[in-house]
Amino acid sequence: MDITRIEAAATRLQGHARRTPLLSSPFLDEIAGRRLLVKAECLQHTGSFKFRGAWSALSALDPDVRAKGVIAFSSGNHAQGIAAAAKGFGVPAVIIMPADAPAAKVAGTKGLGAEVVPYDREKEDRDALGAKLAAERGLTLIKPFDEPEVIAGQGSCGLEIAEQAAEEGVTEADVLVCCGGGGLTSGIALALEAKAPGLRVRPAEPEGFDDVKRSLAAGTIQRNPALGGNICDAIVTPQPGNITFPIMHRLCGPGLAVTEEEALKAMQLAARHLKIIAEPGGAVALAAVLFRKDEIAGDAVICTVSGGNVDPAILARALALEV
């Protein structure tokens, strides 16, 4: 994995993925205690950064292979990314999705023309199920994060951050990235290493599901104790990837972890001051910026809002909080 692979992915994404804006608000700057720039990936096609990696992976396939279709397992955002990319290429997509995935994500995936196969997050092995279906139907499995072309696609977000931050005059800052398996985090870290070495990536996670934070601290891959039961469903993964972890270990600063309530409050503040919808898992980096500011140094900070696929009831709950 290196910058040439990310740049190649970015070229394939041109005209297909959106160049999302880098937003800001003086009201959030005040809460953060420093200048804050927010990369609004919730405005990406399908409502999350996952479309980048999906399009990158599908566009890298041999056309004959791609034509047979693709399969993916995902709590929802990777699913929608794959479904939309497959639709764009006119090929079938099968998505293995946890039975407890948010209704908005299931509906979004089906609405994009994919076949959804539900599984039990606690009892079934999604990898085995995916491999079996792929073999039976001749589908290509597109992993959600531990796949070089997916990481390269997510890295295109990092190329944009490097350019947009430079336009804003920001060349030295921590870049907090909402982190599940580490595809976006490692992709952005690789892009910034090459294009903006003064910007340092730090993963943000939910408390109790901070496998990447603990893995970085330990220097070896650590697992989460549970695989569900957190509102930040999009970034609850068993452990960092075998490809993503070494990249993160080499390039990232210490991880940060926030509570569910902090993620919800960040959702409200993103709505009020940036006019964007964040989902809980897409709001953890913003939450860390706003509520863990003592763990951050420097006059400026950058964060991702990685996705916005949230059920309206959870958004309403976030809006009702005292902030």
Add this chain to the structure above:
Amino acid sequence: MDITRIEAAATRLQGHARRTPLLSSPFLDEIAGRRLLVKAECLQHTGSFKFRGAWSALSALDPDVRAKGVIAFSSGNHAQGIAAAAKGFGVPAVIIMPADAPAAKVAGTKGLGAEVVPYDREKEDRDALGAKLAAERGLTLIKPFDEPEVIAGQGSCGLEIAEQAAEEGVTEADVLVCCGGGGLTSGIALALEAKAPGLRVRPAEPEGFDDVKRSLAAGTIQRNPALGGNICDAIVTPQPGNITFPIMHRLCGPGLAVTEEEALKAMQLAARHLKIIAEPGGAVALAAVLFRKDEIAGDAVICTVSGGNVDPAILARALALEV
């Protein structure tokens, strides 16, 4: 008023106003029955397009005049635009604001450093009040819409629509614009006349406050029967402007009007499918696209989401509706 004035304003706005994205969603295309492109001006600085006109007006003032400060009357979005522009130039701003303006807008205006002077929307004449304060303090009054440099600034949004629609391959379409006094509507109409003549502007308003729709139909300026009591506060104005109306009459297609409930439903759909926050008055054009589709022709349609400064409780109400 012509295109050179708009282009001059766009030059002054460069590096200050955001180039907002033109968003889309296959789910909204399906509801609209045609391809839909949404100009997300809620992502503009201060949460509405008004920052464009404000910056344009302040940047056009003689520096000695500007230094004494500016004054504006506004239900909130023009207020915040003026406050932010004045802050950017380091000059004082006084805002005359209806006493019943949404709390989010009052707080936003004060938070940007402006002095807020409340007035009674039904009983007081805001023009007279503004003129008196301006004379007393040597402030320059910046009108919310019937002012050439304000219209020119709003027109910069139209220049972007022309470019972004062409990038998407859309050169023939109705462009529905949320319309109060007509500053944004006339500015966009002038820009499109010069840059994208196949795109035709049509104003969108709340039912019962459709003074522009009725004025266009009558060929002369018509007034609204009331000046308050609609959730779309941002675009409830007494009547179209003396400068804006002739422009709209020359260039715009028929107006459209939507109910409050349709505006709220459009807010929900914007949140779910575009991940943006629209305020009721900023959602009327989208509502017309989605719920009055029989009044629109063509394979593609464009609309503005002009602002997103909504109190969280009203957004929560929109999210709770059956759509």
